[in-house]
Amino acid sequence: MRTDELxxxxxxxxxxxxxxxxxxxxxxxxxxxxxxxxxxxxATLGVNPALAAYVQQPTFWLKVVFVAVLAAxxxxxxxxxxxxxARLAPMPAVLxxxxxxxxxxxxxxxxxxxxxxxxxxxxxxxxAVCPLLVAMLAAPVFAGVIWAMKGxxxxxxxxxxxxxxxxxxxxxxxxxxxxxxxLAPSFIAFWYLLGMLIPTVVGAAxxxxxxxx
Amino acid sequence: MQRTDxxxxxxxxxxxxxxxxxxxxxxxADAYKSFLTELSGHLRAYLRRRxxxxxxxxxxxxxxxxxAVHNQRHTYDVDRPLTAWVQAIAKFKLVDLLRRRACRxxxxxxxxxxxxxxxxxxxxSSDARRDVAKLLDGLPxxxxxxxxxxxLEGRSVAETARMTGMSESSVKVGIHRGLKxxxxxxxxxx
Numbered sequence: 037m038r039t040d041e042l043x044x045x046x047x048x049x050x051x052x053x054x055x056x057x058x059x060x061x062x063x064x065x066x067x068x069x070x071x072x073x074x075x076x077x078x079a080t081l082g083v084n085p086a087l088a089a090y091v092q093q094p095t096f097w098l099k100v101v102f103v104a105v106l107a108a109x110x111x112x113x114x115x116x117x118x119x120x121x122a123r124l125a126p127m128p129a130v131l132x133x134x135x136x137x138x139x140x141x142x143x144x145x146x147x148x149x150x151x152x153x154x155x156x157x158x159x160x161x162x163x164a165v166c167p168l169l170v171a172m173l174a175a176p177v178f179a180g181v182i183w184a185m186k187g188x189x190x191x192x193x194x195x196x197x198x199x200x201x202x203x204x205x206x207x208x209x210x211x212x213x214x215x216x217x218x219l220a221p222s223f224i225a226f227w228y229l230l231g232m233l234i235p236t237v238v239g240a241a242x243x244x245x246x247x248x249x
Numbered sequence: 250m251q252r253t254d255x256x257x258x259x260x261x262x263x264x265x266x267x268x269x270x271x272x273x274x275x276x277x278a279d280a281y282k283s284f285l286t287e288l289s290g291h292l293r294a295y296l297r298r299r300x301x302x303x304x305x306x307x308x309x310x311x312x313x314x315x316x317a318v319h320n321q322r323h324t325y326d327v328d329r330p331l332t333a334w335v336q337a338i339a340k341f342k343l344v345d346l347l348r349r350r351a352c353r354x355x356x357x358x359x360x361x362x363x364x365x366x367x368x369x370x371x372x373x374s375s376d377a378r379r380d381v382a383k384l385l386d387g388l389p390x391x392x393x394x395x396x397x398x399x400x401l402e403g404r405s406v407a408e409t410a411r412m413t414g415m416s417e418s419s420v421k422v423g424i425h426r427g428l429k430x431x432x433x434x435x436x437x438x439x
Contacts (some may be wrong), residue, residue: 037381039289039374046319047282053274053323102252120322120334189321191341
């Protein structure tokens with residue numbers, strides 16, 4: 037087939053294209069993924085019985101807002117990286133801001149604590165499992181986000197995979213807040229972030245295989 | 250002065266092609282055809298410059314990229330320059346081809362140059378080596394039929410639905426999936 041014949045074929049009876057099917061796809065992916073993560077959390081970990089007491093504490097809400105902001109930034113990045121030629125800047129700098137802010141809050145909290153309480157505030161009770169559980173809860177979200185991206189057209193596949201991983205890590209962490217007993221900012225600033233970085237690295241590694249079109 | 254001229258020409262190209270493309274998105278087949286025709290000239294020039302060592306691949310890659318642009322046209326954000334969108338797709342397909350052929354050394358130019366896809370055009374096409382028509386024949390029946398009647402013979406979706414006994418929406422889905430499957434066949438070289 038000659039190229040002009042292919043052009044004729046493609047242009048013949050061309051359908052109207054509805055704008056912004058991308059946003060709807062991401063909404064479905066995140067809704068289904070977060071539901072999957074919540075069910076997984078309820079089945080394997082359970083909602084923390086002390087949750088009603090946690091919600092009285094400002095540090096709980098600091099944690100939730102921190103994770104939610106990261107999820108929102110991750111969503112913007114994932115959506116941009118799903119479209120050819122979209123600009124990623126200034127999102128990496130935007131992403132750095134809440135992270136740096138949380139590190140400063142965490143560091144300030146550690147410094148103002150008595151020396152013997154610092155290790156407890158940093159490691160909490162659950163440092164060894166927290167990143168892994170966040171990564172586990174990210175898995176269903178990751179599947180959804182990759183599905184959403186495959187319906188669009190990412191062209192920087194490693195970055196897109198990483199953004200998908202980060203977004204799902206942040207949503208997984210948000211769900212994990214319902215179970216997690218840790219409230220110390222220094223704990224969140226390090227171990228939660230580490231948990232989100234696990235699916236980020238996995239996404240970067242798998243991106244070119246999962247998202248090629 | 251020359252730079253200003255070049256820039257003005259690029260802007261004019263961007264504006265004209267974007268207008269045609271946006272009309273095409275709204276279902277204007279003539280505008281969409283003009284867009285694709287003009288785009289194939291730009292793609293040919295762009296890919297010829299970058300596939301110096303592989304001149305036989307140019308026309309196949311022009312066709313593959315046109316099909317990719319068509320299949321992914323829902324991902325264009327009208328607030329962004331069309332050039333950036335098209336160029337990202339062309340570059341993606343080019344890099345994919347080079348990676349598959351494992352000949353990155355064939356790149357004579359950095360890919361991220363500032364020249365712009367719409368700076369040059371080449372209307373003389375060489376023959377494509379791969380026959381897209383043959384690949385179309387290999388599609389599943391419903392997809393092949395829908396594409397043959399609507400896209401090759403130019404029948405309406407409603408007429409095609411009556412002729413084949415499919416519903417109108419499955420005709421549309423058949424075309425959509427068929428063209429995606431065609432792109433996958435092209436990529437896998439089967």
